[in-house]
Amino acid sequence: xxxxxxxxxxxxxxxALKNVSFKVNDGEIFAFIGHNGAGKTxxxxxxxGIHKFDEGDIIINGKSIKDNPISCKKEMAxxxxxxxxxxxxxxxxxxxxxxxxxxxxxxIREKNIKKYAKMFEIEDKLNxxxxxxxxxxxxxxALISALAHDPKILIMDEPFVGLDPKAVFDVKxxxxxxxxxxxxxxxxxxxxDVAEKLCSRVAIIKKGELVKVGNxxxxxxxxxxxxxxxxxxxx
Amino acid sequence: MKKYISLIKASMTEGMNLFxxxxxNKNTFTKFFLPIFLVLMLMGTVYFYSDLxxxxxxxxxxxxxxxxxxxxxTSIMTLVEGIYKSGNLLFNCKDDNLLLSxxxxxxxxxxxxxxxxxxFELLYNSVFLLPxxxxxxxxxxxxxxxxxxSLVGLLVFPIIPILVASILGTFxxxxxxxxxxxxxxxxxxxxxxxxxxxxxxxxxxxxxxxxAQNASSINDLITKLYYPAGAFVELILxxxxxxxxxxxxxxxxxxxxxxxxxxxxYFNINSSSKSIKISKIKKDYKIKTSTPMGALIKKExxxxxxxxxxVTNAGFGLVLFILGTVLLAVKFDSFxxxxxxxxxxxDLDYIKSCMPVLLFGFICFTSFMTSITSSMISxxxxxxxxxxxxxxxxxxxxxxxxxxxxxxxxxxxxLGDIIVFxxxxxxxxxxxxxxxxxxxxxxxxxxxxxIVNLKYPRMDAKNDTEVVKQSMSSSISVFIGMAIIGITIxxxxxxxxANISNNTIMLxxxxxxxxxxxxxxxxxxKTCEKSFDNINV
Numbered sequence: 001x002x003x004x005x006x007x008x009x010x011x012x013x014x015x016a017l018k019n020v021s022f023k024v025n026d027g028e029i030f031a032f033i034g035h036n037g038a039g040k041t042x043x044x045x046x047x048x049g050i051h052k053f054d055e056g057d058i059i060i061n062g063k064s065i066k067d068n069p070i071s072c073k074k075e076m077a078x079x080x081x082x083x084x085x086x087x088x089x090x091x092x093x094x095x096x097x098x099x100x101x102x103x104x105x106x107x108i109r110e111k112n113i114k115k116y117a118k119m120f121e122i123e124d125k126l127n128x129x130x131x132x133x134x135x136x137x138x139x140x141x142a143l144i145s146a147l148a149h150d151p152k153i154l155i156m157d158e159p160f161v162g163l164d165p166k167a168v169f170d171v172k173x174x175x176x177x178x179x180x181x182x183x184x185x186x187x188x189x190x191x192x193d194v195a196e197k198l199c200s201r202v203a204i205i206k207k208g209e210l211v212k213v214g215n216x217x218x219x220x221x222x223x224x225x226x227x228x229x230x231x232x233x234x235x
Numbered sequence: 236m237k238k239y240i241s242l243i244k245a246s247m248t249e250g251m252n253l254f255x256x257x258x259x260n261k262n263t264f265t266k267f268f269l270p271i272f273l274v275l276m277l278m279g280t281v282y283f284y285s286d287l288x289x290x291x292x293x294x295x296x297x298x299x300x301x302x303x304x305x306x307x308x309t310s311i312m313t314l315v316e317g318i319y320k321s322g323n324l325l326f327n328c329k330d331d332n333l334l335l336s337x338x339x340x341x342x343x344x345x346x347x348x349x350x351x352x353x354x355f356e357l358l359y360n361s362v363f364l365l366p367x368x369x370x371x372x373x374x375x376x377x378x379x380x381x382x383x384x385s386l387v388g389l390l391v392f393p394i395i396p397i398l399v400a401s402i403l404g405t406f407x408x409x410x411x412x413x414x415x416x417x418x419x420x421x422x423x424x425x426x427x428x429x430x431x432x433x434x435x436x437x438x439x440x441x442x443x444x445x446x447a448q449n450a451s452s453i454n455d456l457i458t459k460l461y462y463p464a465g466a467f468v469e470l471i472l473x474x475x476x477x478x479x480x481x482x483x484x485x486x487x488x489x490x491x492x493x494x495x496x497x498x499x500x501y502f503n504i505n506s507s508s509k510s511i512k513i514s515k516i517k518k519d520y521k522i523k524t525s526t527p528m529g530a531l532i533k534k535e536x537x538x539x540x541x542x543x544x545x546v547t548n549a550g551f552g553l554v555l556f557i558l559g560t561v562l563l564a565v566k567f568d569s570f571x572x573x574x575x576x577x578x579x580x581x582d583l584d585y586i587k588s589c590m591p592v593l594l595f596g597f598i599c600f601t602s603f604m605t606s607i608t609s610s611m612i613s614x615x616x617x618x619x620x621x622x623x624x625x626x627x628x629x630x631x632x633x634x635x636x637x638x639x640x641x642x643x644x645x646x647x648x649x650l651g652d653i654i655v656f657x658x659x660x661x662x663x664x665x666x667x668x669x670x671x672x673x674x675x676x677x678x679x680x681x682x683x684x685x686i687v688n689l690k691y692p693r694m695d696a697k698n699d700t701e702v703v704k705q706s707m708s709s710s711i712s713v714f715i716g717m718a719i720i721g722i723t724i725x726x727x728x729x730x731x732x733a734n735i736s737n738n739t740i741m742l743x744x745x746x747x748x749x750x751x752x753x754x755x756x757x758x759x760x761k762t763c764e765k766s767f768d769n770i771n772v
Contacts, residue, residue, distance in 0.1 A: 100530030
């Protein structure tokens with residue numbers, strides 16, 4: 001479970017997040033939507049411990065990311081929007097590197113790497129250096145290394161950008177599989193159709209402030225999520 | 236014309252801001268005063284040594300030799316550094332896609348990059364040339380013409396070295412791009428070029444003698460050795476407007492011709508330098524397990540060996556150290572003769588007995604001039620967020636960087652040590668002290684380097700050269716290193732003069748350096764997490 005409690009983040013005098021609070025429960029897929037520069041990536045980076053925040057707290061499965069960053073990070077996996085991986089490394093070495101840091105035993109990593117590499121049809125590319133990869137292929141490597149250590153919580157920033165349709169389908173399948181196992185998925189997206197079909201709950205952020213949060217049905221009512229989002233943007 | 240000005244302006248504000256750092260704490264002291272203070276300190280040191288030299292030169296009315304020495308020194312420095320910097324500055328930059336997609340000629344992209352290279356070298360050379368020019372003015376009280384000629388000289392001197400370096404860098408990039416392991420090949424060819432230059436420098440005496448026999452005057456000799464230096468000296472001694480125009484024109488024409496010639500090949504070489512040759516033979520991938528520290532060190536090594544500019548910058552000093560010790564072992568008698576001729580109070584046995592201290596000075600110089608860690612945080616670039624999101628303590632990450640650097644350095648230093656131990660038959664105590672110093676000094680240098688890089692990270696560089704050679708962190712590390720080397724050498728010299736035994740001197744230094752190391756480690760422990768958090772990517 002992720003609990004965001006009154007989180008405020010400032011960049012100098014500019015407030016990037018203002019008193020943001022909501023919960024993401026176990027076994028749920030939670031979408032986080034907002035226009036460009038609304039504060040989505042800032043919040044995601046605060047959750048995964050990349051950015052510090054000025055006020056409030058973020059609780060990951062009962063532990064504060066402020067006080068216990070290492071044990072919180074051990075429960076999570078993060079897929080960034082723009083996978084800036086170690087270009088000079090071979091893909092397999094990068095995945096192994098992440099698994100080593102998470103101290104994943106050989107048998108588990110072997111099972112997971114093979115499973116996801118096959119699923120994303122990238123098995124024959126794992127011996128190539130990452131610098132030779134396209135954006136989508138890098139995204140696949142970021143996904144494999146995130147999933148290889150069986151995280152309890154998966155956090156993704158725009159995970160579908162750059163992926164081919166087959167990979168988008170596979171990622172959605174993986175997400176559904178994970179929530180069946182009681183895991184938590186929190187992701188930001190601009191693709192409102194995906195959010196609408198896939199997620200049980202959603203939060204909408206505008207200029208650093210949370211404007212709506214709740215069940216998909218509560219939020220959109222009879223309208224489409226796109227209409228609700230655009231209406232909120234015009235307010 | 237407006238678009239070219241805009242391009243140069245954009246390019247300059249992006250790449251040339253040496254004071255640019257990527258942390259939250261950008262207070263005025265950190266951003267401006269400290270680097271300015273360090274630059275002024277370096278200029279002050281150059282001024283001090285120029286003044287010392289000038290005192291001797293003025294006795295024989297050869298003040299202009301000082302200027303000549305500095306012009307040749309800065310030109311060689313620009314050329315040597317330029318050879319391994321230029322490939323990275325001119326080709327395969329992160330803004331390639333943007334610049335090459337704009338409606339401008341491809342040659343313009345090259346021109347902008349060479350111009351950026353020139354501006355940086357101009358600033359760097361000025362740190363050394365300006366103090367020497369001031370000292371010359373103080374001693375000779377020249378007319379205002381000297382100041383105009385000096386200004387022109389400052390602007391013109393970097394041109395020839397950067398053009399030669401750019402041509403060689405382009406050639407190296409071109410050859411390396413034909414191979415699968417192009418980064419490795421680029422590093423090897425660069426090192427070969429640098430060793431060739433080193434070999435020629437070593438044999439410079441014979442070359443100069445040959446020229447001297449055919450030169451009618453000292454000035455003629457200088458001109459024959461290096462045209463810009465000779466022309467400049469001629470202008471400050473006997474001003475002639477035609478000669479001044481010729482001096483400017485020769486350099487300008489060379490610049491324009493080189494850019495025109497290089498621009499014919501630029502696009503092709505740039506494209507092939509980007510191409511990645513993938514092996515057609517697909518091997519099964521291996522899934523291996525390591526400890527977190529082992530994985531971090533492996534990752535650091537992979538980053539290090541895949542960056543030609545990083546390897547050359549760090550490795551060249553270490554190669555020089557090994558070559559220096561070999562040379563010392565083989566040619567010791569002729570070196571000793573040279574010293575004895577100048578200092579008649581010394582004999583062969585005395586010089587031999589000073590070897591432990593001399594080796595210590597050499598180790599100190601190599602360690603502090605080989606700051607690998609001062610670029611390691613900055614080279615993470617945007618991928619720094621991967622490290623920040625991992626469940627591992629910042630200190631462990633920092634430790635892995637320092638360890639990687641000393642794993643590169645210590646074996647090279649120990650190899651040099653062993654050569655000297657065998658040749659000069661050190662006693663056991665000296666061997667132990669030297670070995671301890673050989674481990675301790677790289678540790679201090681690299682711990683210091685990482686502290687500086689944590690304080691002054693540059694996470695948005697367009698290429699590795701901007702980090703390794705043109706960032707605030709690497710410059711500050713070099714300045715601090717120079718200060719430590721200077722202080723150590725002065726203290727060593729005075730201790731030797733006071734007839735303190737080698738082992739006592741080394742023991743005293745070992746104690747001082749141990750304290751410095753412990754203080755640095757404590758400081759790093761205390762501040763590393765905060766500094767790590769403050770870095771924005």
